[in-house]
Amino acid sequence: MLKWSGVVLLLISSLAWGRLDKPHQVQELAYGEVAYLYLQGDYFAALTRAQMALERGEVDVHRADLEVLLGAMYSAYGMPEDAERVFSALLDQQVSGEVAQRAWIHLAGLYYRQQKYARALETLEQQAGTQPEDLQEVYHSLRARVLMRLGRYEEAAESLDAFAANHPLNAYLRYNLAISWINGKHPGLGQEWLWELANLPPGAQEVNAIKDKAMLALAIYMLRSDQEDRALQLLRDARLEGPFADVSLLLYARALLIENQPARALPVLQKLDRKSIQRSTVQEAQLAIPYLYEQMGDQRSARQAFQTALERFDGLEEYLLEVEARIANGDWFTEMVGEPRWSTAMDPVPPFLPKRVKSFPTFYEWFATREFQHGWHNYHELMRQRNLLTQWQNTLPSMQTMLDAHERKHQEVRPQAQALLRELSQQDFQGRLTRLQGDYRTAVSDQEPLPFATDDEQRLWQAQQEAERKTRSWGKRKRPDMTAKLDFYKGVLLWEMQQDIVPRQWQRQQELNDISAMLDQTRELRSRVMVASNRVQRLDFFRQELPALEQELASLQKRGERLMRRQQYSLQASAFEQVTVTRKRLKRFSAAAHEGLADLYNKALRTRREPPAGGSEAPIE
Amino acid sequence: MRQVVVLLLMLVASQIQGAELDQELADFKRDVLEVNKRLLLLEEELLFPADTQVGIYVSLDVGHYFQPDSITLELDGEVLASHLYTEREIRALKNGAVQRLALANVKNGEHEITAFVTGMGPEDREIRRGVTGQFEKRHGRHFVQLHIEDDKAKQQPRLLFRDWR
Numbered sequence: 074m075l076k077w078s079g080v081v082l083l084l085i086s087s088l089a090w091g092r093l094d095k096p097h098q099v100q101e102l103a104y105g106e107v108a109y110l111y112l113q114g115d116y117f118a119a120l121t122r123a124q125m126a127l128e129r130g131e132v133d134v135h136r137a138d139l140e141v142l143l144g145a146m147y148s149a150y151g152m153p154e155d156a157e158r159v160f161s162a163l164l165d166q167q168v169s170g171e172v173a174q175r176a177w178i179h180l181a182g183l184y185y186r187q188q189k190y191a192r193a194l195e196t197l198e199q200q201a202g203t204q205p206e207d208l209q210e211v212y213h214s215l216r217a218r219v220l221m222r223l224g225r226y227e228e229a230a231e232s233l234d235a236f237a238a239n240h241p242l243n244a245y246l247r248y249n250l251a252i253s254w255i256n257g258k259h260p261g262l263g264q265e266w267l268w269e270l271a272n273l274p275p276g277a278q279e280v281n282a283i284k285d286k287a288m289l290a291l292a293i294y295m296l297r298s299d300q301e302d303r304a305l306q307l308l309r310d311a312r313l314e315g316p317f318a319d320v321s322l323l324l325y326a327r328a329l330l331i332e333n334q335p336a337r338a339l340p341v342l343q344k345l346d347r348k349s350i351q352r353s354t355v356q357e358a359q360l361a362i363p364y365l366y367e368q369m370g371d372q373r374s375a376r377q378a379f380q381t382a383l384e385r386f387d388g389l390e391e392y393l394l395e396v397e398a399r400i401a402n403g404d405w406f407t408e409m410v411g412e413p414r415w416s417t418a419m420d421p422v423p424p425f426l427p428k429r430v431k432s433f434p435t436f437y438e439w440f441a442t443r444e445f446q447h448g449w450h451n452y453h454e455l456m457r458q459r460n461l462l463t464q465w466q467n468t469l470p471s472m473q474t475m476l477d478a479h480e481r482k483h484q485e486v487r488p489q490a491q492a493l494l495r496e497l498s499q500q501d502f503q504g505r506l507t508r509l510q511g512d513y514r515t516a517v518s519d520q521e522p523l524p525f526a527t528d529d530e531q532r533l534w535q536a537q538q539e540a541e542r543k544t545r546s547w548g549k550r551k552r553p554d555m556t557a558k559l560d561f562y563k564g565v566l567l568w569e570m571q572q573d574i575v576p577r578q579w580q581r582q583q584e585l586n587d588i589s590a591m592l593d594q595t596r597e598l599r600s601r602v603m604v605a606s607n608r609v610q611r612l613d614f615f616r617q618e619l620p621a622l623e624q625e626l627a628s629l630q631k632r633g634e635r636l637m638r639r640q641q642y643s644l645q646a647s648a649f650e651q652v653t654v655t656r657k658r659l660k661r662f663s664a665a666a667h668e669g670l671a672d673l674y675n676k677a678l679r680t681r682r683e684p685p686a687g688g689s690e691a692p693i694e
Numbered sequence: 695m696r697q698v699v700v701l702l703l704m705l706v707a708s709q710i711q712g713a714e715l716d717q718e719l720a721d722f723k724r725d726v727l728e729v730n731k732r733l734l735l736l737e738e739e740l741l742f743p744a745d746t747q748v749g750i751y752v753s754l755d756v757g758h759y760f761q762p763d764s765i766t767l768e769l770d771g772e773v774l775a776s777h778l779y780t781e782r783e784i785r786a787l788k789n790g791a792v793q794r795l796a797l798a799n800v801k802n803g804e805h806e807i808t809a810f811v812t813g814m815g816p817e818d819r820e821i822r823r824g825v826t827g828q829f830e831k832r833h834g835r836h837f838v839q840l841h842i843e844d845d846k847a848k849q850q851p852r853l854l855f856r857d858w859r
Binding site: 098099102104105106108109111112113114117120121124125128129150151152153154155451454455458461462465468472475476479597601605611615618619622625626629632633636639640643 | 792
């Protein structure tokens with residue numbers, strides 16, 4: 074049953090993540106990473122990573138998808154209020170139709186888990202709308218289960234028809250539906266479906282369990298409806314392994330007795346009798362055996378069997394008293410829990426089984442119930458959480474050491490960084506570049522060649538200007554051919570400078586661009602140096618955060634310990650109830666055995682008083 | 695006598711528990727998650743400051759022609775991480791999830807990264823592949839993705855590194 078619940082849970086969980094064999098669609102790492110943990114059922118680690126991603130703003134494109142995942146994980150991790158809060162907030166926003174559909178289906182799943190079936194159905198039918206192909210199966214499986222809980226079996230069947238015939242969930246749902254039919258309005262249809270399930274080809278444990286259950290259900294139905302021969306046929310083929318072997322044997326013996334075949338029923342019950350008396354089926358067999366001998370006319374064996382039954386019942390009663398005492402002082406629980414191990418504190422809780430201690434058969438049916446598994450899982454989840462807290466508590470001193478190292482380094486580097494920043498701001502590199510760029514633009518717009526001249530050209534230009542200045546000071550003494558010569562030289566120089574002015578301007582532009590790029594790099598480095606030098610605030614925050622976390626860890630440890638103790642008490646109380654039920658049954662069985670034995674003696678006495686045709690009395694053995 | 699008292703107490707406790715205990719458990723989980731998140735953020739910031747942090751991630755696209763078994767990652771010639779895949783991890787990757795293979799600290803500048811991947815190809819053939827890539831670490835957190843995708847023409851896997859921005 075629990076495995077089936079697991080299948081259902083897995084199916085419901087998988088709807089938060091739609092991709093299968095489609096090109097890669099994850100655009101943000103954080104979302105993909107959360108999905109990686111989520112798809113492995115590692116909800117605690119995935120929830121932590123999702124919260125980190127949201128806090129650091131690591132998701133934008135997939136934000137709504139991540140929130141659907143978050144809600145799904147809260148729901149699966151036993152935090153229904155948080156799940157509801159996430160889904161409600163999500164559905165209040167403008168999200169895509171597909172995201173909304175997933176959220177609605179999850180919300181309906183959450184209501185289903187909270188046993189709010191009408192609300193779950195209303196959400197599915199009014200909000201979820203028409204589903205895309207990859208959501209169909211999940212939608213219909215959930216709807217079928219909700220409808221079954223509401224007793225609307227025909228509609229549930231219609232919803233089931235939407236599944237693939239060989240899906241394991243289909244078999245599980247069909248079994249439940251068949252049971253409700255066979256006990257209700259449609260026994261014929263229920264029988265038909267149970268036959269189909271009983272004849273499924275053998276396969277995984279889940280399938281085999283469904284086959285066994287269907288076969289047993291059919292046998293019980295046939296015994297009740299006076300079809301013992303058909304019941305016998307069925308039970309003869311029942312498996313002698315698996316969780317339903319004992320019940321099958323007991324039913325088979327009953328059917329044989331009804332068919333008046335006690336000699337065949339005896340070895341069946343004796344086979345059962347070899348198992349632990351703690352099992353309810355064995356107790357029943359123990360009581361049935363003497364009646365069977367009696368039916369066969371073997372009074373002596375019947376008396377012996379009654380006495381054996383009484384001895385075994387007494388022995389069990391004593392043992393159960395001992396178990397009760399062990400439950401009360403906690404020894405029973407400690408023995409059953411054992412010592413779990415995890416590879417890391419963030420790993421999911423592995424499927425712990427109660428240890429096969431001596432009292433295991435007394436409780437094995439209870440161990441298979443949802444109530445026990447829920448409490449048992451919670452206990453181990455708390456244990457894991459406390460293990461995690463302990464690991465963090467052990468890590469805190471090294472984190473403190475790391476923080477100290479960061480601070481020391483920061484104190485060493487910070488003055489140098491600040492000096493560098495001061496020097497950089499004094500240099501005014503950007504202002505100088507801006508002035509150069511202005512000069513360049515003016516020179517280009519004025520078509521001025523001199524700013525682009527080579528060093529030699531600049532020297533020649535200076536010499537020519539000097540010569541002109543000197544010749545002007547000579548006045549009338551200046552020879553006319555000298556002025557013409559100087560003008561000629563000036564013209565030649567200007568012509569040379571201007572003939573390739575465009576490449577010269579381009580080269581200067583490149584130089585300015587290079588300087589600008591270098592300044593950009595300097596600015597980036599400067600901003601990093603500034604951030605690093607101002608990291609003191611972050612380190613201060615860490616300095617305060619560490620002691621606060623230390624306190625919180627200690628407080629959570631105490632809370633965890635209290636909760637674990639309460640969970641343990643709850644399980645122990647239920648175990649005590651189980652023992653009480655067993656003891657009451659034993660009392661009934663003992664009374665029946667005493668009564669049976671007394672009847673036998675009574676019969677024997679009567680037989681002795683009535684003189685037989687041969688003359689002598691029958692001895693009482 | 696003491697045992698009877700304890701049993702009575704347990705029975706009373708079990709009656710008032712149930713929903714109330716579930717609620718307290720949910721509150722406890724919420725608080726542990728919050729503390730765990732804060733501690734992880736703090737730890738990451740202390741161990742891998744953003745300025746030196748590089749994260750290497752693995753993704754698998756469709757995966758018709760390849761199913762990874764193991765991966766070894768080298769950064770600048772040093773082995774950084776090795777990983778053996780479980781069935782559940784492969785299923786998660788095939789469903790589009792992304793695995794964080796390693797976090798490391800590197801200086802700014804050019805770096806070389808190499809991955810050796812083994813796994814099963816079509817018809818259960820063992821496939822070994824190596825791929826090398828370069829990345830330039832700059833200011834802030836840096837992410838590199840090792841992407842494994844199907845090469846339909848060759849019916850082989852194709853591995854490539856790329857920066858994930």
